[in-house]
Amino acid sequence: MRRPIIAGNWKMHKTARETAEFAEAFIPRIADVRDVEVVIAPPYTSIATLAEKARGTNLRVGAQNMHQEDQGAFTGEISAPMLKELGVEYVIIGHSERRAYYGETDEGVNLKVKKALASGLTPIMCVGETLEEREKDATADVVRLQVEEGLKGVVPGDGEKLVIAYEPVWAIGTGKTATPDQAQEVHSLIRKILGKLFGEETAKKVRILYGGSVKPENIASLMAQEDIDGALVGGASLKVDSFEKIVKYYEP
Numbered sequence: 668m669r670r671p672i673i674a675g676n677w678k679m680h681k682t683a684r685e686t687a688e689f690a691e692a693f694i695p696r697i698a699d700v701r702d703v704e705v706v707i708a709p710p711y712t713s714i715a716t717l718a719e720k721a722r723g724t725n726l727r728v729g730a731q732n733m734h735q736e737d738q739g740a741f742t743g744e745i746s747a748p749m750l751k752e753l754g755v756e757y758v759i760i761g762h763s764e765r766r767a768y769y770g771e772t773d774e775g776v777n778l779k780v781k782k783a784l785a786s787g788l789t790p791i792m793c794v795g796e797t798l799e800e801r802e803k804d805a806t807a808d809v810v811r812l813q814v815e816e817g818l819k820g821v822v823p824g825d826g827e828k829l830v831i832a833y834e835p836v837w838a839i840g841t842g843k844t845a846t847p848d849q850a851q852e853v854h855s856l857i858r859k860i861l862g863k864l865f866g867e868e869t870a871k872k873v874r875i876l877y878g879g880s881v882k883p884e885n886i887a888s889l890m891a892q893e894d895i896d897g898a899l900v901g902g903a904s905l906k907v908d909s910f911e912k913i914v915k916y917y918e919p
């Protein structure tokens with residue numbers, strides 16, 4: 668009943684020309700995919716190119732970040748209307764790299780999530796603990812705080828439009844994936860928190876993606892978990908073959 672989402676987060680990879688080459692090879696390969704939402708979030712400089720190639724296909728376009736104001740004196744920033752005009756439908760918010768390297772806080776994440784929802788963009792809000800936090804047994808507390816603070820003031824009607832990505836920081840780009848059981852445990856906790864915030868009915872509708880070293884070899888076992896509704900894929904989304912295999916995780 669929750670439509671799976673497989674989203675590629677390209678981070679700072681691929682020029683516009685490389686994006687066009689990828690799109691030309693990749694889009695025909697997913698033409699017959701019906702029951703999975705396929706998203707790629709390229710760098711800002713590639714969004715227009717990707718959106719152009721994706722028009723009329725089943726590939727959707729995301730952005731990796733966004734400012735919470737529509738416009739203003741914010742050098743280097745990009746707003747929701749700018750993304751919308753290009754055909755962007757999803758925006759990743761609060762990725763752990765933005766939290767770690769650019770000082771993003773739960774408070775800032777909250778402003779951006781609310782802006783995305785108000786603008787008709789689907790926010791993919793990222794949460795997840797560091798290795799140190801996991802080893803201190805603080806995973807549940809860390810994730811609870813990130814979810815509660817990130818979603819402050821979001822009303823239940825908007826809650827169901829949300830997407831959350833659980834990305835344990837220790838699994839990102841390390842080749843170490845959370846086991847399906849470890850991931851499911853946190854996903855089910857996140858759904859419980861959503862139930863408290865928005866009510867059970869809304870919580871059942873929210874897609875919760877897993878991210879962190881997702882590969883063709885581990886996607887099926889992750890997707891088999893009850894509360895895992897898709898994946899946010901870094902490295903393995905940069906190659907046509909591996910991303911196609913992840914998108915078609917349901918094929919034997």
Ligand code: 13P
Nearest residue numbers: 676839840879880901902
């Ligand atoms: P990797 O798939 O490269 O571990 O990256 C995960 C990620 O951060 C996606 O947002």
